[in-house]
Amino acid sequence: MSEVAHAADRRDAAWWIDRVVQILVLAGGLSAIVFIAGIFVFITREGAGFVFDRFDFREFFGSPRWTPTSSHNPTYGALALIAGTASVTGLAMVVSVPFSLGAAIYIGEFATGRVRETLKVLVELLAAIPSVVWGFIGLSIMNPLIIQTFDVPVGLNVLNAGVILGLMAAPIMTTIAEDALKAVPDTYREAAEAMGATRWQVTFKVVLPAARNGLVAATLLGVGRGFGETMAVLMASGHSINLPTSPFDSVRALTATIAAELGETAAGSDHYQALFTLGIFLFLVTFAINFAADVFVRGGQRKRRRRGRRPAASANP
8 A cells, every 4th residue: 555655646746746847838938928018018108208299100201310319400210220220131131041041951951960960050159149249240350341342431331231130140040941941741852752853853842842931931030130130230330320322331220229329318308219119110020020930930830731631631532
């Protein structure tokens, strides 16, 4: 009887440990939602006064004049800031998408053994480099290199910030893209190889189309990473309010504007609330980008599940 009682006690202890772990995991998952909601409530509360009292849609989205500290006629036009952020992010995607997708394809489909593991570690190390270090690279290396190569007066511009931001976004895009390629069932590859397809043909005709949704999601998350970056863009873009007409124009990003000006504004002032309004806009943009990426990922998963059920359905007429 004592052995039976002891075994029952051990089962009871294991059950309680399992319940505690489940509760902790649930709390961790719910905390992410609570934190995100709390951040949105905070920035909305701080910027609500400007949104409801001072906000002018035409000025905010249509004017390039951002002069909140003017004593005579302060203006809050964010068009130049939005254009600067969009231009830097767009150029970053031009740099990072081919690099990251090429790296993901090689690591996931062609590299094997120690080479694959080494490359994965290097990609993860690249993602661990602090943004301020990337900013120093743009300031001290890319700046004189752009001046000498293109014979321009200033090397802190869209090109500099775009290249730096593209290198920063590439590791996370590579990791997500590789996961999307891994999610393609091996039966797809085996069927194509059985029909005589080469390795390249299997990759580009079978694997990439099957992983399309995941690759699009990786690109969208890279765009979100670009929109949210602050320090490297602040140091490499020139931080000048302009509507960019070429890659050699200095620009100012939304995030850099908030970082540079928030510490010098009086709490509760129009300028203070306008900066939080920029934060609300950034939050909504990044939320929309991440939501779109999630939709693409879920859409790809549903398609694979439907394809997986078709043979079973046809086998049972």
